[in-house]
Amino acid sequence: MVMKKILLLLLVVPLISYSQEFEVKDWRVNTALGFSVGFLTENTRSNNVHGLIGVLFKDKIELRGDSYYFLNNIGERPRFSKNHQIMAGAFYHFLSQKFQPYFGLQTGVAFSQSSEFGAINAETGVIEYKITVNPIVSVAGGLTLYAQKWFMIFVEARQNFGKHKSNVYPIYLDEFRLSFGFGFTF
């Protein structure tokens, strides 16, 4: 019941204050935390916690770093036991107002570990699943709503490209992700 009230408050407060004036600043810092669902091939999904921090110049160009903390894979072919990602890049905001659609490109690395393919260690006789650092590229677009002086909401879609490469069979890191979250702007 308490959770429901908090959720309602989180949704209603920004909408009430939506009518407030929006001030374009020389620069602003956005930080946010959200939840992300990824869609992989073979009816498989990933669940991730998504965090971001960005500096937005004149409400036009944003330099932003994102991190994804991998929770799990579910579906017909869960293939990773780890797939944490960090990436950074730039976004162009099309409108300098409260409601800002944006589009951008990021590059980064995935700290990934296969849950399918392991390799035997001849010395110990144990099957090992190596964590490797793999480059990824990501194209993303979304919407930010600056709801209050300090408050923002975002929804975002992105497509990741990359491949988990290790001492075992390579696995595509390609994934379509949808994120939403809340954050602070100052």
Add this chain to the structure above:
Amino acid sequence: MKKVKVLNLFLFFSLFSFSQINYSQKGNVELGLRTTSSVFGRDPLLGLGTGGQARVQLLDYLNTEWYADWITIDLNGAGTRQNAHIGWSVLFYPKKMNRFVPYVIAGHCFDYAKVIPLSTELVDRSLDEISRWSSAVQMGVGSHYYLTDRFNITFSAQYMLHLGKHLEYELIEQADGTSYLDTNFDNQAGERFEGHILLTFSLNYRIGTFFGKK
């Protein structure tokens, strides 16, 4: 009437020239992120990389770039090649075209490479892994495009020639269509040149102009 038109035209062009910004000027310091594809190397395979760079512009027509890259290549499912580059380049701007600034680039880097053959739950090939440090030179062309006075996107194509010993391995196609990665098969490895093309796309932001301001 004609005089008014000429006056308007004059006004228009003077405004246009007034709004021209020297996008790439002496003293600029930029930070950027890059993604690099390695193509036409010793294997007909595409590598994907990520990295960063800093630029310090020494003269209006001369810039320097300090970069680091991490590139991995899937060797046809038979193994992985990992490459790390850390180096520097000099960029020469023969002609600036407002927001569009083409350049010629040349430089040097230190290079680490590792080749990891595929292991399975039954076969451990970790002893067949090979690696080495070497040095390389690179040269090519590229261009910045300034979206704003501070922010630019850059694309470049460079040929990188490795100077030191290189890794010798061979992808052997097997009867079932899969590949087998054979490492250390040639002890004359160091005597041949090895090169590849690097295609780099980067996003860069000018953090300031620290010297040479007019």
